[in-house]
Amino acid sequence: MIKRSLKAIKVMINGEGLEEKFESVMVEGVSIDSRTVKKGNLFIPIIRIKDGHNYVLEAMKNGAIAALWEKNRSNPPKDIPLIFVDNTLLALQSLASSYRNQLSIKVIGITGSNGKTTTKDMVNSIVSTSFNVHKTRGNLNSQIGLPLTILEVSEDDEIVVLEMGMSERGQIEQLSKIAQPDIAIITMIGLSHIATLGSREEIAKAKLEILAGLKENGLFIFYGDEPLLNEVKYTYNTSRIRFITFGVSTDNDIYASSVFEESGEYKFFINNRNASLYTVPLMGKHNVQNALAAISVGKELGIKEENIVSGLKNLTITEMRMQKLISKSGYTIINDAWNASPNSVTAAIEAFQELRHYNKKIIVLGDMLELGAKEEDYHKEIGQIIDPDRIDYLITYGPLSKHTANEAKKTFGKERVKHFTDKKEIVELIKDITMENDIILVKGSRGMALEEIVNLLL
Template sequence: MIHRRLIDIQDMVSGSGLLSSNENQLIEGVSIDSRTVKQGNLFIPIIRLKDGHLYVREAIKNGAVATLWLKNHPNPPTDIPVIFVDDTLVALQSLAKNYRKQLSVKVIGITGSNGKTTTKDMVSSIAKTTFTVHKTKGNLNSEYGLPLTVLEVSEKDDIVVLEMGMSQRGEIEMLSTIAQPNIAIITMIGVSHIANLGSKEEIANAKLEIITGLQEKGTFIYNGDEPLLQKINDRFHKKQLRTLTFGEQSSSNDFYPTKIEMNSGFMQFCINHNDSPVFTMNIIGKHNVYNALAAIAVGKELGIPMKTIANGLQKVKLTDMRMQKIMGANGLTIINDAWNASPHSVRMAIETFQELVGYRNKILVLGDMLELGEKEVDYHKEIGQRISPNKIDYLFTYGNLSKHIAMEAQKYFERNRVFSYTNKNALIENLTRTVESQDIVLVKGSRGMRLEDVVNILL
């Protein structure tokens, strides 16, 4: 993590007001949460729903040795060093950006409508076979999370894998400018956040902002099946970027699968490179093969042999709530994919789930897909049309939008096989009466639906 003198910190954040007697005070690490401050931290009081300045005293009690402070904000502390700044969030981002410049690491930046976290986990697992790696924890991919992740990087690390999330134009550009990646990945373009951005084309343009911070002669890896990502423009030529593509189509991609086999708990696949072995992953979902292709491309760029890349993929452990297979009570199997949902990710999850065999009943629990704009009802209806009554035994939906999934599916299912709820407790009550030993349940919905509550009851 960052370990610098306060005089250097002040310079990195364009701050002022540090007393000369405190210039050589060292800080180790940064926190924006007074509850998690560690000894030696610099505390940065962010103003969000609450004013972080109100928690500086608690941060000091928990070990903070210095703080930033918004100019003109009243009552700065007098018992620890203070650096005054114009905007504490901008200061956090500037500190991370300047720290990144001082690090001799390679940074891999990852964005996309779906698959960011899974691809991050795969890239990290591959890179760890050969290098010392630091990666984004959980889902800390925002204007706060990414700079905090950068500031946690050790000067002994070789590789940093950063996930970049967004909901508006300009956000990926800002994160990319902080991260200054050597390699950038766009996993795919979907319709998540279309309510904010207006069109899939604008979503693609927002994701392409990752090129802004990509270093000269860096590598841009993207989904070659997506026409919206094939806009090779001046940003590519000016930076002399190397481009690599992955996807399903053999005619338009540098990396594509030649064979995919899926079992109940793992997958095997081959790709179009002569030096590649058979890849095995202890996860399911055809869509994860394409995430793996992006990760394999990174491994090749880092000079890792294909056999070593295969070993890294086989050992990958996905972040929780991403097609996470867990055992519940009395032999029940649960696939927890409740972190988030979009039309693409729900379709892929259902496709995977429908192909699973060896279970007594297969039960779908789906929640609303949020932030889909004016076509949100249509997107939910389309999901309902994709659920096969020959491959799914029961469907439970939760939310005002997902009732349209149920209404469409009900056209094809027998009575008492489809249930729609706007009360989560009522859903859980019926679900727990329905599930039996040797059943399997897939749980998926947008973050705001908090369907992990259903998973926790089934455990």
């Protein structure tokens, strides 16, 4: 984590007003939460739903050693180390950017409509075989989360793997300029945020903002079967940026060949060469594409082939991303409740339908949010792709998912499709119909909080 004197931090953020007697005070790490602040932290009072300035004294009591304070806020606390700034969020971002420039690290930035977190975990698993790596924890990929992640980096770290999320145009550009990646990855372009951005074309433009901070001669790795991304080759200065494409088509620089499933894992070679057999220990053929992006990073960094293979095979994924859990009753739950879009739900269903060696297969779907004017159509389409010959029950939750249920009833019949407005009723039904060696997929948008169902089932 960052360890700097208050005098140095004041310079890094262009702050003012620090009393001379506090200049030599050493900061170890930063915090924006007075409840979890640690001894020696710099407390940064962010203004969100609540005003962090109201918690500065509490943060100091809990171990913070100093704080920032916005100049336009009245009544700053007396006799504690304060650095005054115009805007605390911008100061947090400036501090992270300045710290990044002082570190001898390579940064890998990852964005995309789906697959960001899984790809981040894959890159981390491969690169950790050969380097000291720091990666984004959980979902700290926002305008606040990414700077906090950078400020957690140690002076001993060599590689930093950063996930970059967004909800509107301009946000990825800001994150990229803070992180200044040496390698940038876009996993794919889907429909997430189409309600605010309006089209896939605009979504692609928003994701391509990751190139704004890409370093000179940096490497851009992207899904080459997406025309909206391939255009970058003709619109960006190729003397400044290098490209690697991955995908299904053999026109890509790296593609999977001889893909096959074995015991819930996917195995493949690359580019029709049988030198190494790669294993993705995850459900879903779509994860092979995420693996190709991660393998490309490993090769760019000169990691030995055997380490790339072993790193991918020994992958550990972030919670609620196709997370395999075993209940006390012996049935299996696939917890993919972190988020949902038409692309990711379709991929999850297709992967789930391919599973063998289970007795009953049950799908629990919650609403897909932020899909704009066509949200009902997208939910109906999900109901149409579920195969009644390979799925035993479909259970839906939320007003939009009722359209999924109604559409699925046309092929399933009414008895095997149930819609609920109460999560406890879903749990009761599943416990009644589920036995050992059954499997349940749970997926929905973040706002639906379907992990509550998972926790009750365990």
